[in-house]
Amino acid sequence: MQIDWTTFALEIINFLVLVWILKRFLYRPVLDTLARRRAGVERVLAEARETEASARALQDQYASRLADWEEEKGRARGQLDAELTVERSRQIQALGETLAEERQRNAAVDAHKQQEIERAHEISAMAQAQRFTAALLTRLASPAIEARLVDLLLEDWAGLPESQFAVLRSAGEAEGAGIVVTSAFALAPEQQRRISAAVAARLQPPLAVSFREDPQLLSGLRLSLGPWHLNLNFADELAGFAAAANHVDG
Known part of the structure; x- marks a missing residue:
């Protein structure tokens, strides 16, 4: 069985990009944010135990904010996953079609020439992946x-x-x-x-x-x-x- 190294490399790149983005800009900030908010709520509750009504108000406020954050996080993660899936499918399909056309036109080309052509496509696919990654990171950039x-x-x-x-x-x-x-x-x-x-x-x-x-x-x-x-x-x-x-x- 012949391995399509171009597709394999592209899958690795997309996987690494996804892992890096999730680890650096989603999971760690989310966990840190939730930890800070949980600590803040516990501190406020401890200071406000003397007034039951105030404690309930603070708890309701925290629950509302946490729900809003979870909803926003879910929407952002869903949008990012959808964009990555669509872009990955598009690039795989486009690359597959391009390689198929090249193989048909260059059936008589020797092995060295064919390797050079495939390498050029790999470089092009890598450049597209880098541009797509740069666009995603630019959208994620914010003062927060x-x-x-x-x-x-x-x-x-x-x-x-x-x-x-x-x-x-x-x-x-x-x-x-x-x-x-x-x-x-x-x-x-x-x-x-x-x-x-x-x-x-x-x-x-x-x-x-x-x-x-x-x-x-x-x-x-x-x-x-x-x-x-x-x-x-x-x-x-x-x-x-x-x-x-x-x-x-x-």
């Missing part, structure tokens, strides 16, 4: 996700090994060196304060921290010190995905 990515960036920063901070301290001794924080959306003053505090906590003497916006990041941030970068944004994730795909293809 940006705020969550700020939290994740600070977690990644705090998790760097001490050896890495030693290198950064050495780099920071260079004249004019400073931390540049680039974000897709304008950061709130509180977010800027948290980032500056996190940098100052690990790099002494403190370095200047500047902030700028770059919509090409789509959503997320990039923390830079000279040639060193700590990336957590859609654009760099897509670039890494494309580089990995090209590496596998080569």
Whole structure:
């Protein structure tokens, strides 16, 4: 039995995109949001036990908000699943038709030539998948996700090994060196304060921290010190995905 490597590669790409999107932007934020809301409700209920009527009002309010969130989450997930299914089917069908036509026109072409043609189609299919992924991530980009990515960036920063901070301290001794924080959306003053505090906590003497916006990041941030970068944004994730795909293809 002959394996259609193009279809197989496309299925893997779509699966990885779906897994990455669900893990990074659906399951983890949903679980974190529900955990924070549950903690907030429990705290409010504990403080309001003296007044039964107030406790019931808070409980009703929480239940209503949770129901609205679950409904919105269900709609968003259903829409995303439907779009992925339709696009995957369309690409598979189009690719199958294209390959069938090419095989009919090139029945007499030698094995090496045929491999080159199929490889060109694989590259084209990969490019289409990357463009589709970029379009989906662009639609998902929002200040709400940006705020969550700020939290994740600070977690990644705090998790760097001490050896890495030693290198950064050495780099920071260079004249004019400073931390540049680039974000897709304008950061709130509180977010800027948290980032500056996190940098100052690990790099002494403190370095200047500047902030700028770059919509090409789509959503997320990039923390830079000279040639060193700590990336957590859609654009760099897509670039890494494309580089990995090209590496596998080569």
